[in-house]
Amino acid sequence: MAVDLSVEFCGLKLENPFVLAPSPSTDQLDLLIEAFDAGWAGAVLKTVAVDSSVVSRVFPLVMRIEQSGAFIGLQNIDLVSEHSVEFMEQMVVTLKNRFPNKVVIPSIMASTKEDWQSLTKRFVAAGADIIECSIWCPHGAEWGLCTKVQDPVGTEQIARWVKEAAGDVPVVIKLSAQDSDIIATAVAVERGGADGVCAINTIKSITGVNLDTLIPYPNVAGVSTYGGLSGPALKPIALRCTAEIAQNVDLDIASSGGITTWQDGAEFLLLGASTLQICTAVLRFGIGIIQELRAGLESWMEEKGFQSITEVIGRSLPYLVEHSQLPRGIQVVSQIQSELCNGCRSCLTACRTGGNNAIIWREGFPQVIMNKCIGCGICRAMCFEKAITLVRPSGAVNTSKIQF
Structure with missing residues (x-):
């Protein structure tokens, strides 16, 4: 029995559900070309702001988080791409010319209506397939490039601004699990006219504290800061957010957070995701992980009798009930x-x-x-x-x- 891994997301057809999440891997044209050649269906470019150069990088950017020697995640204090908007526009043009059937998704961040709409129009003109909006970031909000809190009212407003500027190009709003009510925010995204959501962003965290120096990690010349947690530790939270959104709004969902194996991907699809954004696993195992992801998902679908991804999406949601219904x-x-x-x-x-x-x-x-x-x-x-x-x-x- 032939298995079809293609999937519809925000009105677009992807050859499979696996998409590179915004990260250092999607900030380099040569790596993106390698990824598309390897079989990734699309990529979300590293987030860019109107003036990304306002934030200068500090080092180290990333720390490993482990428990009893087992890898459970990464904490990063990186912010937006250091590339200019012009550079990222050209990256979109180059990728779309070379890979017309791949989905190229700029991730944008802004603080005013003018900047949200300006960035959107520029990337739409460059040929972007989808615009993803990074409204809130787990660290660095004091730079003024994002909001300190993602709330339904503000999120709805930004969704409306961006959709107005995007026209027929789909708009996806990235959501945070730190939102006090992610369902309310997802509903607000729907009211704002956006086409989908990405769930979830990294979570504000502290890696740990060096018990010799007493300085929290990462140590940047004697001081530290909060960062964004990614990797396997996020999976249960991201699964919960995916399911809650799927049960309460009629939006396409790009799931992100802790997806490492094809089994993880299958779980997210079963709980309502249409596409799967992956970052930390790529940093650990390389671009070539896509081969195992696709082969594993395809083999499982054959075993279960699923002929298409559509048959998988949301299949487990009916089994999720309120505690009182158990x-x-x-x-x-x-x-x-x-x-x-x-x-x-x-x-x-x-x-x-x-x-x-x-x-x-x-x-x-x-x-x-x-x-x-x-x-x-x-x-x-x-x-x-x-x-x-x-x-x-x-x-x-x-x-x-x-x-x-």
């Missing part, structure tokens, strides 16, 4: 698979400190006291070997089709 009275208990258990005792500790003290240690192996287990799942959550499953106790009504 089924009550279904009892489950933990079951430990001895062949997978490595004897780390994590389940024992978790059950004693946060569960119902239903796990005992006997002859070098954890055992569940069935009449004490309430099925909370804390032990399963703490088991890195995936040796614990939740099952219906013997004698319960058959629910073999339910996966706990």
Whole structure:
């Protein structure tokens, strides 16, 4: 069965849902050419302002964030592109001439109606397929290139300004998970006439503190600042935002935040995304990651019987309900698979400190006291070997089709 990876986004057809997010990778023409040749469907250029040169770079720009040696994200203190608007216009022209079927998306940032509309008109004239608006940034707002807070009223106004200037060219508004009500802001985007949203921007963060010097990271000549968190740590938040937006507004969604594998991408599509913007994974693994992303998604779709991306988008949304609508009275208990258990005792500790003290240690192996287990799942959550499953106790009504 042939699988079609193409997707409709804001009225445009993309050959697949994978798009480069605005980043250092999309600020270099040679890398963009390499990416399009490799199979990326499009790219969002690094954000540009009317006068990007007002912000001079500081170094280092990026810090790794890890937990127990595992990579969980990056924090960056980079801001807008240092390239001029003229340079970025020419980049759009060059890319569209060479790759007419790829989607080229300038990302713009401004603080006045005149600047929002001026940038929009210039990039539309250069041949941009979509205009993406970066209204709020997690750091550096004091430079005056973006708003300090993304609120529904201001966002609606900017969406209307930009759409007015863009004409038939689609407009996408980038949203922040730090918004107190991202649904209200998405609704405001819809009222403002924009065609889609990108969710989410990086999240304002601090990487950590050097316990020897007492200076937070990154250390820039003895001082530090807040930055934007990206990477795997953002995935649960970005998934939530994608689903909430999809359930409440009729806008196309470009999801961004923590997408590293094709499995991640499939989850975002199932929760309502149409396209997938990727940055941190590209910085880690290179432009060539697109081959694995496309092949993995295509293989999964074949296995599940999906013939097109359209059949995947939003497929999991009906399973998301309000907490009050969750089924009550279904009892489950933990079951430990001895062949997978490595004897780390994590389940024992978790059950004693946060569960119902239903796990005992006997002859070098954890055992569940069935009449004490309430099925909370804390032990399963703490088991890195995936040796614990939740099952219906013997004698319960058959629910073999339910996966706990």
